[in-house]
Amino acid sequence: MTIAATSLGWAQVRKSIIIRDYNNQVIKNAVVSINDQQQKTDNLGRVQFDLKIEDDYTLQIFADNYRSVLQTYSTVDLIMNSFYLEVDNTVLSDIIVETKDEQKNSNRGIIRAVTVDTKSEVLRPTSLNDMMNKTTGVRVRQGGGLGSETSINLNGFQGNAIRFFKDGIPLNYLGQGYNLSNVPLDVLDKVEVYKGIIPVHLASDALGGAVNLVSSNVQANQLRASxxxxxxxxxxxxxxxxxxxxxxxxxxxxxxxxxxxxxxxxxxxxxxxxxxxxxxxxxxxxxxxxxxxxxxxxxxxxxxxxxxxxxxxxxxxxxxxxxxxxxxxxxxxxxxxxxxxxxxxxxxxxxxxxxxxxxxxxxxxxxxxxxxxxxxxxxxxxxxxxxxxxxxxxxxxxxxxxxxxxxxxxxxxxxxxxxxxxxxxxxxxxxxxxxxxxxxxxxxxxxxxxxxxxxxxxxxxxxxxxxxxxxxxxxxxxxxxxxxxxxxxxxxxxxxxxxxxxxxxxxxxxxxxxxxxxxxxxxxxxxxxxxxxxxxxxxxxxxxxxxxxxxxxxxxxxxxxxxxxxxxxxxxxxxxxxxxxxxxxxxxxxxxxxxxxxxxxxxxxxxxxxxxxxxxxxxxxxxxxxxxxxxxxxxxxxxxxxxxxxxxxxxxxxxxxxxxxxxxxxxxxxxxxxxxxxxxxxxxxxxxxxxxxxxxxxxxxxxxxxxxxxxxxxxxxxxxxxxxxxxxxxxxxxxxxxxxxxxxxxxxxxxxxxxxxxxxxxxxxxxxxxxxxxxxxx
Incomplete structure (x- = not known):
């Protein structure tokens, strides 16, 4: 995609930048800072800045679950039109970004979630069960092959002591139609695993933790198949x-x-x-x-x-x-x-x-x-x-x-x-x-x-x-x-x-x-x-x-x-x-x-x-x-x-x-x-x-x-x-x-x-x- 720098006058240009991940998916609500200006990307992963031609620039990019970017430029023309962020799938970012989504509120940093970043492995022929079994403190129990009864062990608790959610909603309403055993990585953005107490937005009677399956949240026009x-x-x-x-x-x-x-x-x-x-x-x-x-x-x-x-x-x-x-x-x-x-x-x-x-x-x-x-x-x-x-x-x-x-x-x-x-x-x-x-x-x-x-x-x-x-x-x-x-x-x-x-x-x-x-x-x-x-x-x-x-x-x-x-x-x-x-x-x-x-x-x-x-x-x-x-x-x-x-x-x-x-x-x-x-x-x-x-x-x-x-x-x-x-x-x-x-x-x-x-x-x-x-x- 071609991004233009349009003249606003003798001393300024308008610079448009798109933020993506390495799967080429746009990242919305990323915080982009250039010198003293700061904006969030829109649903198309885009921000626009009015910049002075003669300045030096320091650019920073922050987004939850991605590694931050810090780069300097001597002229506006050197600032790239697109940036690709690398997934950080270890723990939730400690950066607090004020958004309208309760899932990014600061309480997410207080109650630690182990984030299983499905986007980083979505192209691989890996099952969700196998991916979660590589995560610390998590043991997925499955009584057989594809589609068999599945439960999860977190810190000694298992079965119904662990509650499951889809986008913050208790998963029971979907029966057996949507669970760890049959959901492909392709339709998920990530999986949040809470061990111990769970945040208020997942209010439930969980005894030992919770698993929240977060749906893919791509807001740009897109079609993908596997x-x-x-x-x-x-x-x-x-x-x-x-x-x-x-x-x-x-x-x-x-x-x-x-x-x-x-x-x-x-x-x-x-x-x-x-x-x-x-x-x-x-x-x-x-x-x-x-x-x-x-x-x-x-x-x-x-x-x-x-x-x-x-x-x-x-x-x-x-x-x-x-x-x-x-x-x-x-x-x-x-x-x-x-x-x-x-x-x-x-x-x-x-x-x-x-x-x-x-x-x-x-x-x-x-x-x-x-x-x-x-x-x-x-x-x-x-x-x-x-x-x-x-x-x-x-x-x-x-x-x-x-x-x-x-x-x-x-x-x-x-x-x-x-x-x-x-x-x-x-x-x-x-x-x-x-x-x-x-x-x-x-x-x-x-x-x-x-x-x-x-x-x-x-x-x-x-x-x-x-x-x-x-x-x-x-x-x-x-x-x-x-x-x-x-x-x-x-x-x-x-x-x-x-x-x-x-x-x-x-x-x-x-x-x-x-x-x-x-x-x-x-x-x-x-x-x-x-x-x-x-x-x-x-x-x-x-x-x-x-x-x-x-x-x-x-x-x-x-x-x-x-x-x-x-x-x-x-x-x-x-x-x-x-x-x-x-x-x-x-x-x-x-x-x-x-x-x-x-x-x-x-x-x-x-x-x-x-x-x-x-x-x-x-x-x-x-x-x-x-x-x-x-x-x-x-x-x-x-x-x-x-x-x-x-x-x-x-x-x-x-x-x-x-x-x-x-x-x-x-x-x-x-x-x-x-x-x-x-x-x-x-x-x-x-x-x-x-x-x-x-x-x-x-x-x-x-x-x-x-x-x-x-x-x-x-x-x-x-x-x-x-x-x-x-x-x-x-x-x-x-x-x-x-x-x-x-x-x-x-x-x-x-x-x-x-x-x-x-x-x-x-x-x-x-x-x-x-x-x-x-x-x-x-």
Missing amino acids: AEYGSFNTIRSAVRGHYNFNDHLYAGGEVFYNYSDNDYKINNPDTELVKTHSKVRLFHNRYKHFYANAYVGANNLSWTDKIELGLSYYNIDKQLQNSPTSMAVPYGGIQDKQYSVIPTLRYKKQLFNDKLSIDQFLSYNVVKSQAIDTLKGRYNWLGEFTPRGYRGEGDMPMDADIDMTFFTSRTLIGYKINPSHQLWLNNTYNYTKREGKDPYGRVIQDLNQTVIELPTRYKKNVLAVGLTSQWFGTKLETNAIMKLYNYSSRGLNTASNVDLSARDIHEVSDNAFGWALGLKYKLNEQLNLRFSIEDARRLPGYTELFGDYIFIASNFNLKPEQSVNLNLGIEKEVGNFQYSFNSFFRHTKDIVVLVSGNPPLSVYVNKEKANGYGFEGDLSLKVAKHYKFYGNFTWQSIRYGEFKQAADKWLKGNRVPNIPYFFANVGAEAKFDNVISKQDRLTAYANLNFVREFYIQPIDKSMEPDGFLGLFGKSKGDVKNIVPDQTSLTLGTLYELKKDGISVGVEVRNLLNQDLYDYFKIQKAGRSIYLKLNYKLN
Whole structure:
């Protein structure tokens, strides 16, 4: 694009500059300073300055999550028309830029978020799960291949103790249509991972942290597309576009598709068949997923800063090979299908000279799903079928049509008391209802209804009030938060009784208070100290209460989790060398865990107490401009506390199962410019991931490995109960033609073809290779 310097008179010219990243995406709200003039880039990434011809110039550029620019020029003609900023994906910038978006408010610097910058790797054939697993203190748990059940471990907390958001909105309203397992990097700007307390704009009942998936925010006219193909007949494709009709009206959308046979080989779980077949191939594990979203909006009008209407649709067709807690029995006919149409509305406005801000989100939709298990017979791990005289591989036949109704309202109000103190209020309300039909469903005898016909309801409200403050300039920053939690639910308990009746209908409700305090102290320009403490509550979720009607029974006897959490961290940046070190402590009561029940069912139950502490470190080093090395590690000890039940007293001091206690990454990347032609780039990268052995059921502390922090030696427990040490090596390369917007990437995962497992010792894929093509039209 040609940028002109237009004469304004004998002594001045008008200079236009566009700011982009190295993916050629414009960067809006970047702060550009030339001598004593300062402006922010508009939606096209552009600024304009009126400059004197004869002056010398000092130009500075700042933008969140990008490295700053400082350059000097002797004449205006030497100032470049375009600047490209390099991603800084270590921690959020400490530069406070006043904007109209609450996500860039100063409280984001007080409560530290580990920013996973998806833009820097969007061209690579890398999954979001794999990318997050390279992040300090984060362990993504996935029970199989593409589309399988996914949870995340942060500082010892996992499952529903970690809450997920999309652009600051709780993610529940999108069902299974949008999650870590199926969202491509192409539609994301970044992922924010909060460990410990979370900021007010993400008000929720998270116990141990939160993950916020931030959508791509390109405001310039653009179309980009990608297609990926890999092992196990895996296909992933994505298209995203945005178009501005004028300065106010815009429209856009995104579409992505995931498909995989997931037919990788595993070690044979059958103790008899393993004598003749040590390896078997998964044969009923296909995953098919489609998601589309379209939006139209307006901004910078007298009555609104932004209003946007969205409409999403998704469809999932998923085969189930085994239960989520065991690979003992294979299934060849059980399926889980769902789809939904999801309208959304978002409105933003600032009033009274930008002192008061309002951000309102609304969504209502019905997720329609099918749970199918009607086969008269069973399969073994060789895929051989044996007929039986009754239906249901899981011993409980089903052919259910289920409607899940979701309503979500999120109201965020901010008020700037003065430049040093900002008050925030966030109220999030969720309503969920489940009902359906199943001709094979269990009957409630005295009601003459099947279980799924009885409506099950869940209501949750979280009100949070927060005050962010800056003291002594910006040397000390604090964030104080108070929360009020409330929920109620009504439904049928299926976890215990075989013969169900109206007496098994439970109605539960609870209220609770929580609080949190976060502090950030700037010791000097390169060194920050952070501390946070909270008394948190986590309400039982609708999945834990309702079950999933396939493998998880309902349990309305669950109590809210409670936890006192402390975090202390230090971070430093010296030139191209950066490091951070963080520690945490947890004291948790009534933790909710998934345990095996009557096979094939599992059920969520409360365990009485657990104590946890740990530490993590992260470092990165850039050598010259094109070489980068990084490493991180996490060690944590999450152990049971006192138990009232005599049968559970032996658990005291033992590790909470299914939680890795040590994992680490080391990696490197190198970039080479002008390899074959001008404006091309070749990137090579490698990552080695290690997970120390852990246990799928509790073992006595005396049976744990000896050695420093349990990092050496072998457990003396039952080998069937141990998930062994795991090492996974990923290698990749990417070639880009920047001028043409074309790139191709190749990645090999688990290059050493090691046996990899996750919680409950569910086996994952061996060596696999993936190829990704990208095209971008500006």
